[in-house]
Amino acid sequence: MARYKQLLFFATKLAPLPAEDHIPANKVEGCVSQVWVVPELRDDGLVYWRADSDSQLTKGLAALLVTGLSGCTPAEILTVEPGFIEMLGLKQSLTPSRNNGFLNMFRLMQRKTLELVAAQAATAGQAPAAAEPAASAAEAPAAAHSSNGNGNGASAAPAAAPAPASAPAPAPESRTPVTDAMRRKLTEALRPAALAIVNESEQHAGHAGAAAARHGKAGQTGETHFRVEVVSEAFEGMTLVKRQRMIYALLEEEFAMGLHALSLVTKTPAEAAKVAA
Amino acid sequence: MSPELKAEIDSVIANNKIVVFIKGTRQFPQCGFSNTVVQILNVMGVPFTDINILSDDRLRSGMKEYSQWPTFPQIYINGEFYGGCDIMIEAYQSGELKEQLEIALNS
Secondary structure: HHHHHHHHHHHHHOOOOOOHHHHHHHHHHOOOOOEEEEEEEEEOOOOEEEEEEEEHHHHHHHHHHHHHHOOOOOHOOOOOOOOHHHHOOOOOHHOOHHHHHHHHHHHHHHHHHHHHHHHHHHEEEEEHHHHHHHHHHHHHHHHHOOOOOOOOOOOOOEEOOOOOOOOOOOOOOOOOHHHHHHHHHHHEEEEEEEEEEEEOOHHHHHHHHHHOOOOOOHHHHHEEEEEEEEEOHHHHOOHHHHHHHHEEEHHHHHHHOOOEEEEEEEEEEHHHHHHHH | HHHHHHHHHHHHHHHHHHHHEOEEOOOOOHHHHHHHHHHHHHHOOOOOEEEHHHHHHHHHHHHHHHHOOHHHHHHHEEOOEEEOOOHHHHHHHHHHHHHHHHHHOOO
């Protein structure tokens, strides 16, 4: 019951949404009440959300998502997995249709994020600033489902790494040279709509190969194992093997430096949209 | 990679329908990704050959060259390079792997 009340409280905190944003393009499908969500991609390369609903409860749910997903890079938003909803511990407090509506809200936000990025890529012509979450994304805690389920909403989405300046060039004394190089090369070559690089080296510190890897340069900066998720048109028509080979070829130097393992998720924008839908 | 080693690898891959080059053995995988591949194949209940690339450094560096693939595990099905752990997981989840294995084993 307490969570229910919390949601209603959040609803009161949601900034009002102007009437002109209450349009079908912003409306969540499959929700019992009417809910609208509007993203804004700002110059810092981060997405900020506004939302509204005609029901207090769904307004509270929307507020949760707005708080959790604002100040995130598009890549962070796109790689959040819906499992966080369970972790919030809301499931028991909501009816199945409310749960479903919440999921649909989240999915629409992911889809709109993708649209934003695609639109920006179309107008920018260069690698969109939005597709370059700064190096701190690599140091942020891995997957979104590291949120604790205390229902206060702030930890619903990946704990937003401190909002970085949008300057893509790494500082001269970067402590993450491998990550930086990977980001630069992949961005240049693939012009990705979304790129997430997560350093998982800690998780592999124990195993046999890691000890050997530590001798390489990458081992010294703790950059041996990564999870990389790329959304790029460049993958159209390519088998998974081909896509991965392409990435490995781009990162030959890094492998020589001690990069040891890459978990790769490679999608075309169409495939990514299907998952988010 | 020495010609002898290459010939050996050619032979293993040609004579066994499913071959996985992993870290460790199928009984004692020494890496999470290699373990995942072993477990998936166990679940699929198919016969496969496992080669421990940690047993020999020339094998380990040789296979990266041979497959043009810098990481392990490396999976070969019916003499062809299939991919690594991510690819197998994806195919397993989509149901494609079951088909691919059946085709391979029946050919």
